[in-house]
Amino acid sequence: MTTQQPTHNRWSSNFSFVLAATAAAVGLGNIWKFPYIMGENGGGAFVLIYLLFIFMIGVPVLMAEVMIGRRGRSSPGFAARKLATESGVHPAWQVTGWMGMFAGFMILTFYTVIAGWALSYMVKAARGTFVGINEETVGVVFGSMVGSASELLFFSTIIIVGTVLVVGKGFKHGLERAVRLLMPLLLVLLVIIAIYAANIGDFGAAASFIFSPNFSELTTQGVLIALGHAFFTLSLASGVMIIYGSYLPKGTSIVRTSIWIAVADTVVAIVAGLAIFPIVFGYGLEPGEGPGLIFQTLPLAFAAMPFTTITATVFFVMLVLAAFTSAIAMIEASVAFIQEQFGMTRWGAAITSGAVLWLIGLATVFSFSGAAWTQIDWNFFGKPLPTIFDAIDHIASNVLLPLGGLMAAVFTGWVMKTQFTREELAASGSVYTIWQICVRYLAPIAIILIFLQLLGVF
Ligand code: TRP
Numbered sequence: 001m002t003t004q005q006p007t008h009n010r011w012s013s014n015f016s017f018v019l020a021a022t023a024a025a026v027g028l029g030n031i032w033k034f035p036y037i038m039g040e041n042g043g044g045a046f047v048l049i050y051l052l053f054i055f056m057i058g059v060p061v062l063m064a065e066v067m068i069g070r071r072g073r074s075s076p077g078f079a080a081r082k083l084a085t086e087s088g089v090h091p092a093w094q095v096t097g098w099m100g101m102f103a104g105f106m107i108l109t110f111y112t113v114i115a116g117w118a119l120s121y122m123v124k125a126a127r128g129t130f131v132g133i134n135e136e137t138v139g140v141v142f143g144s145m146v147g148s149a150s151e152l153l154f155f156s157t158i159i160i161v162g163t164v165l166v167v168g169k170g171f172k173h174g175l176e177r178a179v180r181l182l183m184p185l186l187l188v189l190l191v192i193i194a195i196y197a198a199n200i201g202d203f204g205a206a207a208s209f210i211f212s213p214n215f216s217e218l219t220t221q222g223v224l225i226a227l228g229h230a231f232f233t234l235s236l237a238s239g240v241m242i243i244y245g246s247y248l249p250k251g252t253s254i255v256r257t258s259i260w261i262a263v264a265d266t267v268v269a270i271v272a273g274l275a276i277f278p279i280v281f282g283y284g285l286e287p288g289e290g291p292g293l294i295f296q297t298l299p300l301a302f303a304a305m306p307f308t309t310i311t312a313t314v315f316f317v318m319l320v321l322a323a324f325t326s327a328i329a330m331i332e333a334s335v336a337f338i339q340e341q342f343g344m345t346r347w348g349a350a351i352t353s354g355a356v357l358w359l360i361g362l363a364t365v366f367s368f369s370g371a372a373w374t375q376i377d378w379n380f381f382g383k384p385l386p387t388i389f390d391a392i393d394h395i396a397s398n399v400l401l402p403l404g405g406l407m408a409a410v411f412t413g414w415v416m417k418t419q420f421t422r423e424e425l426a427a428s429g430s431v432y433t434i435w436q437i438c439v440r441y442l443a444p445i446a447i448i449l450i451f452l453q454l455l456g457v458f
Contacts, residue, residue: 069245
């Protein structure tokens, strides 16, 4: 067993780290999920509370994870083990790192399938499928894609092969370079769509939906969704920020870079809302349609707009880019782990991760197509989980992510010696104190509230 630092990779600049971490954070969560949960929860008030959670809880936990990575200088599990030893606490605390890695990997098993939807829609858009589509046919297009195991398998396999190729190629020439090329492209496409949407749709209605809070629309449930999403969208508790932190040079400010990552992720989410809702309102469609917002509501609007094929294609290219750069990040943690643990080459580790991912991903693919072995009909604390996909999604996103966030906060706030966290954060006294209050009290209390809600307490 070789548990020493594997590769000693380092980001070529601070900007490169911020860009890669932003690429990991910006994904389906920003463009697919955020707009629809905002739509379901009434808009402005939800957005406001979400912003509060991002900056009061998300950012401090992000700093905690980057800190664990940089000080531990290895993949998440080993990093946490080293720090536990360093602070003289029980080695069981290493679970902080292992669980994140596990949660990230489980999320990735279905994330690649949804990324496959985006890829499939990109191809459909380019072929002109959305020209003249109507309410009935839009449902048929979506239903037949989701129900077709071979189609889902085909597109998710392409996504997985793509991530293996990028990550296998190495840190500098694969991961860093891919992010540097794809992220700017993603941002340019997003801005183009937002400008076009503002011109052609109802920008005023969208802006007032997103920015004027109406607290009577906000429920307890909505508050908790906002908190859960703050973790999901920043890619916290998934091993990603720990592994990316482990490549961060010593002198870099964790405080400053973390704030930048969160700001960039938030701006993308808001701009995605400003790109989608003007179109939705401008064409008289409903904002609260749920997960189908992007795959069913939006194509209807594209059909009603001029330049249907081009607009729809550009939109789905952007969605694929967002999902792909997140998938690369997710696989990186397990690749680094396999290299460390088994002394494999980067290619070997990437292919192994990809193969395991593909195999577990079959459960999600067949859950959608309705194969009998995936229909488990579980009941998880009163929450019905009809398929294996529902179980993986719910348990990873709503249980493991908050739990991992709780552990990272407690680990850095209470378990690691103050002297060490102070050294890593290298912040002024008051900034350090604010951070400490957040990871010691605010984050744990908020997360425990999520769990109480999950258990049906309220
Ligand atoms: N942040 C990603 C998004 O918004 C989703 C995500 C959660 C993720 N955990 C992750 C991405 C780990 C990469 C790695 O879509």
